[in-house]
Amino acid sequence: MSLPVYDWGTAPAHLMTRRQLRGAGLRPGGHDPVAILRCRACHARPARTCIRPAWLYDARLAVPKRTPTLRQEEALDRAMAARQTCQGCGIRQPHCLPRHDRRCAGCAAGDLAVAA
Template sequence: MYEHGTAAAHLLTRRQLRASGLRPGGHDPVALLRCRRCAYRPLRQCTRPAYLYDSRLALPRRTPTLAQEEALDRAMAARQTCTTCRTRQPYCLPRADRRCTACATGADLAAAA
C-alpha cells in the first residue's frame, strides 16, 4: 500500500493506463494507493483507495471493430432521438419520456392551456 504521491513511476491507475494508450491486459492490481485525504490519518483505513497496475505488464489498447462502432452509434442514436419530432439531439434525452426540450416544453404549455 502506497501513500498519495509515493508510488513508483511504473505503477499507474486504470485512468492513467488509458491515457497512455494501455490496458491492464488481464493482470490483477499489484498495489493499493491511499487517497490524499487519508494520508493525513495514517491509522485510519482509506475510504477511497485506488488500484495500481504495473505498466510494464500492460498491453496496448484494442481498437473497436467497425461493427462495434456501428452498434455503439445505434445505441447512442436511440438515447438521443426525440420520440415526438424524431430529431437526433447532441445530448442524451431523459429516460422518462425521451423528448427534446422543445417538444417537452411545447407539450407542457399546451397541456396547461
C-alpha cells in the same frame, strides 16, 4: 506480500508505470502492480518515505489497448442515437433524453402549451 521498491530510474525496463504502459499502447492486463517506484523527488533523499510512489506493472503481462472496432462504434452510435433522438420531432439531441419521455425540451414544452 510486500512489493519490491525501486528508486526512480532503477526499475527494470519491463516494469512500467500505468502512464508508460499507455504511452506504449498497452494496458495492465488485469494484473496487479508488481512493484513500487519511488518518485523522482525521493531519488536524491533515499531515507525519505515516498508519499507519491507509482505502481509498476509488468509490461510482459500487459495487453494491447482495446480500441473499439468500427462495428462496435456503429453499434454504440445506434444505441446513443436511440437515446438521443426526440420521439416528437425526430431530431437528434446532443444529450440523452429522459428514459420515460424521449422528447426534446421543445416538444415537451409544446405539450404543456397545448394542455394549458
